[in-house]
Amino acid sequence: MDKIIVQGGRRLKGSVKAEGAKNAVLPVIAATLLAEEGQSTLYDVPPLADVDTISNVLRHVGTEVTYEDHRWIADATGDLSTEAPFEYVSKMRASFLVMGPLLARKGIAHIALPGGCAIGSRPIDQHLKGFEAMGAHVEIGNGYIEAKVEERLQGARIYLDFPSVGATENIMMAAALAEGTTTLENVAEEPEIVDLANFINAMGGKVRGAGTGTIRIEGVDKLTGAEHTIIPDRIEAGTFMIAAAITGGEVFVEGAMHEHLRPLVAKMREMGVKIEESDGGMLVTGPDILKPVDIKTMPHPGFPTDMQAQFMALLTQAKGTGLITETVFENRFMHVEEFQRMNASIKIEGRTAVISGPKKLQGAEVSATDLRAGAALIVAGLVAEGETTVTELRHLDRGYVDFHKKLQSLGANVKRVNADEAADTSLKTAERS
Numbered sequence: 234m235d236k237i238i239v240q241g242g243r244r245l246k247g248s249v250k251a252e253g254a255k256n257a258v259l260p261v262i263a264a265t266l267l268a269e270e271g272q273s274t275l276y277d278v279p280p281l282a283d284v285d286t287i288s289n290v291l292r293h294v295g296t297e298v299t300y301e302d303h304r305w306i307a308d309a310t311g312d313l314s315t316e317a318p319f320e321y322v323s324k325m326r327a328s329f330l331v332m333g334p335l336l337a338r339k340g341i342a343h344i345a346l347p348g349g350c351a352i353g354s355r356p357i358d359q360h361l362k363g364f365e366a367m368g369a370h371v372e373i374g375n376g377y378i379e380a381k382v383e384e385r386l387q388g389a390r391i392y393l394d395f396p397s398v399g400a401t402e403n404i405m406m407a408a409a410l411a412e413g414t415t416t417l418e419n420v421a422e423e424p425e426i427v428d429l430a431n432f433i434n435a436m437g438g439k440v441r442g443a444g445t446g447t448i449r450i451e452g453v454d455k456l457t458g459a460e461h462t463i464i465p466d467r468i469e470a471g472t473f474m475i476a477a478a479i480t481g482g483e484v485f486v487e488g489a490m491h492e493h494l495r496p497l498v499a500k501m502r503e504m505g506v507k508i509e510e511s512d513g514g515m516l517v518t519g520p521d522i523l524k525p526v527d528i529k530t531m532p533h534p535g536f537p538t539d540m541q542a543q544f545m546a547l548l549t550q551a552k553g554t555g556l557i558t559e560t561v562f563e564n565r566f567m568h569v570e571e572f573q574r575m576n577a578s579i580k581i582e583g584r585t586a587v588i589s590g591p592k593k594l595q596g597a598e599v600s601a602t603d604l605r606a607g608a609a610l611i612v613a614g615l616v617a618e619g620e621t622t623v624t625e626l627r628h629l630d631r632g633y634v635d636f637h638k639k640l641q642s643l644g645a646n647v648k649r650v651n652a653d654e655a656a657d658t659s660l661k662t663a664e665r666s
């Protein structure tokens with residue numbers, strides 16, 4: 234088991250590049266299952282644990298996948314099987330995104346129930362509502378969901394009760410091969426939805442309106458493999474923007490796109506952070522004094538829940554009191570206890586965290602309670618007095634490529650060690666002395 238050790242106190246300086254977006258690449262990889270003809274080639278695919286998991290799901294159902302040097306190639310033209318077992322879905326909920334494409338292409342899909350996860354119960358009722366509206370019969374039993382359609386899915390008018398990202402993607406993929414037109418209302422507007430729609434259209438699909446609240450999908454008879462470059466990861470980019478700001482540093486984040494990061498940029502500027510846009514990225518300069526602000530997480534274009542933990546780290550260093558209200562996931566404050574171990578002053582009142590600062594953080598041993606919490610604690614460690622050790626890095630590895638190496642390249646004093654080896658070495662040293 235690895236851990237990351239950060240020695241606080243250095244200002245970050247330099248340039249760092251965002252990878253392709255995890256939350257865009259996972260649905261796009263699922264969509265490659267829609268291609269009855271031709272290979273799909275994806276570029277800028279980040280080497281993440283989640284990409285391995287979804288690639289294995291595709292292999293399991295009969296897709297040939299090769300992946301090397303950020304280039305991912307799939308051939309799904311063979312006879313696909315229709316089951317995604319618990320082994321994969323339990324590792325990563327996004328595995329459930331293969332349901333829409335398999336149902337559309339094979340008329341049946343049998344996927345393990347995703348269940349809840351650390352940040353919330355995360356039901357999938359809106360995905361299923363969409364499939365049923367298109368004529369699928371859905372049954373749940375023995376830990377699996379089976380969706381089946383007699384002939385072909387039928388276009389339908391579907392209103393989502395909540396603009397769920399996953400439901401929008403899953404239904405959009407199913408509708409791409411349905412008979413007739415599907416109108417999806419109150420849908421998610423995230424940039425990753427637009428990326429998926431662009432890929433489906435490159436395959437010969439007819440998706441219009443992605444990025445707005447209503448998407449129209451005219452079903453086609455067949456889709457063909459296509460080439461596509463994944464958009465930059467706005468959450469990874471945002472994490473480095475916060476790392477720059479919290480240390481009072483100056484960092485150019487390549488791939489940080491303003492139109493994808495509006496709420497974060499607006500709030501950081503309100504705090505006094507200087508952000509200059511330029512071709513291909515943003516230059517972030519941290520001020521001497523950070524001002525407190527209030528944020529509320531919301532579906533896009535609101536403030537992203539995936540930036541909430543990192544933003545909390547920043548607010549611990551602001552002069553005054555800031556509020557964070559989490560409205561998307563009911564249990565996404567687990568990192569608060571970990572920040573408290575580092576001497577942060579944070580109180581939780583219902584769905585709101587009250588953060589008082591600036592508080593001198595102290596190095597401590599903390600645990601990455603989820604993916605973004607892991608990054609946030611490392612970022613907090615950059616300004617803590619002494620040494621911060623972050624464990625449970627399997628969460629971090631789902632969404633960040635070489636996070637410690639990228640921070641090192643910006644001048645941070647951070648290393649990743651194998652915890653067992655580290656324990657072994659200290660034992661040997663103790664034995665010798």
Ligand SMILES: CC(=O)N[C@H]1[C@@H](OP(=O)(O)OP(=O)(O)OC[C@H]2O[C@@H](n3ccc(=O)[nH]c3=O)[C@H](O)[C@@H]2O)O[C@H](CO)[C@@H](O)[C@@H]1O
Pocket residue numbers: 255256257259326327353354355356357358359360361395396397398399400421532538539561562563
């Ligand atoms: C792989 C991926 O892209 N993950 C992102 C995606 O997750 P994901 O697609 O799972 O998130 P959703 O937008 O679906 O979930 C948002 C909220 O809607 C609820 N809900 C969702 C579906 C449903 O059928 N019923 C229901 O009640 C969820 O419990 C949650 O409270 O969007 C989230 C919200 O921006 C991000 O935090 C995740 O990083």
Ligand SMILES: C=C(OP(=O)(O)O)C(=O)O
Pocket residue numbers: 256326327539604605632
């Ligand atoms: C919550 C996240 O991802 P997932 O939906 O894959 O759990 C995230 O990326 O922060």
